[in-house]
Amino acid sequence: MNAPVREKIILGIDPGTTIMGYGVLRVVGNKPELVTMGIIDLRKYSNHYLKLRRIFERVTGVIEAYLPDELAIEAPFFGKNVQSMLKLGRAQGVAMAAALSRDIPITEYAPLKIKMAITGNGQASKEQVSDMLQRMLHIPKESLLPQLDATDGLAAAYCHFLQAGKPEKEKIYNSWKDFIAKNPNKVNR
Numbered sequence: 001m002n003a004p005v006r007e008k009i010i011l012g013i014d015p016g017t018t019i020m021g022y023g024v025l026r027v028v029g030n031k032p033e034l035v036t037m038g039i040i041d042l043r044k045y046s047n048h049y050l051k052l053r054r055i056f057e058r059v060t061g062v063i064e065a066y067l068p069d070e071l072a073i074e075a076p077f078f079g080k081n082v083q084s085m086l087k088l089g090r091a092q093g094v095a096m097a098a099a100l101s102r103d104i105p106i107t108e109y110a111p112l113k114i115k116m117a118i119t120g121n122g123q124a125s126k127e128q129v130s131d132m133l134q135r136m137l138h139i140p141k142e143s144l145l146p147q148l149d150a151t152d153g154l155a156a157a158y159c160h161f162l163q164a165g166k167p168e169k170e171k172i173y174n175s176w177k178d179f180i181a182k183n184p185n186k187v188n189r
Contacts, residue, residue: 009035011068011099012157013059014149015076015092017051017084018043021147022059023154024066025161032161034137035066037150048087052094059098071099072160074152075108109159114152117159129155 007028014021023037040058042051073095076088099106112122118132126148133151134144136158144151 008070009066009068010157010160011062011066011071011104012153012155012160013071013073013092013095014152014156015074015088015095016042016149017048017087017091019147019149020055020058020091020095021149021151021153022062023150023157024062024068025154025157027161027164032137032158034139034143034154037145037154038062039145039147039150048090052090055091055094056098059095060101063098063102063104068099068104070160071096071104071106072156073106073108074114074156075110077111107160107163109156114155114159117162118155126152133158 007026010025010027012023012025019042020040021037022040024035025032026035027033040055042054045051045054073092076085076092096106109117115124115129116122118124118129118136121128124132130144130148130151133139133154134141137154
């Protein structure tokens with residue numbers, strides 16, 4: 001008798017404080033397929049704290065709608081503007097908190113690693129990443145959003161799918177306690 005084919009849902013997030021992208025992949029056996037992708041548009045909020053609240057509400061809504069087994073999220077990159085990086089880190093943290101509040105394990109991927117996994121080029125443009133995902137997942141052109149943040153979120157999920165079965169080198173958190181244990185320097189005690 002054959003073993004049942006395992007299904008896994010992966011939510012990928014490209015954090016942002018203006019537009020946050022997300023993509024949901026269903027993996028049946030070893031075959032990924034697009035479930036949905038979209039954006040969380042935060043441009044109408046001028047207050048950063050209202051943006052964080054909206055991120056939490058929308059990510060929680062996506063989690064409740066698609067019931068992901070795992071979250072793959074792009075790690076903030078180190079830019080020159082410290083304030084922008086701080087705000088992006090907060091946005092990422094709020095999205096992670098939404099997943100952790102539902103006991104969803106999180107894996108963080110560097111932008112370079114995601115681009116490399118999708119295109120073979122760590123310096124690939126957002127357009128190149130979108131084009132490769134469209135071809136690999138057979139996404140109709142009309143299903144693509146004009147904001148490439150959505151395909152960037154999907155790219156995080158697809159990168160996570162490709163990493164399945166490979167040794168873990170990325171940070172994985174299974175709970176708040178696990179996050180604190182693995183990041184003692186980020187927590188005031």
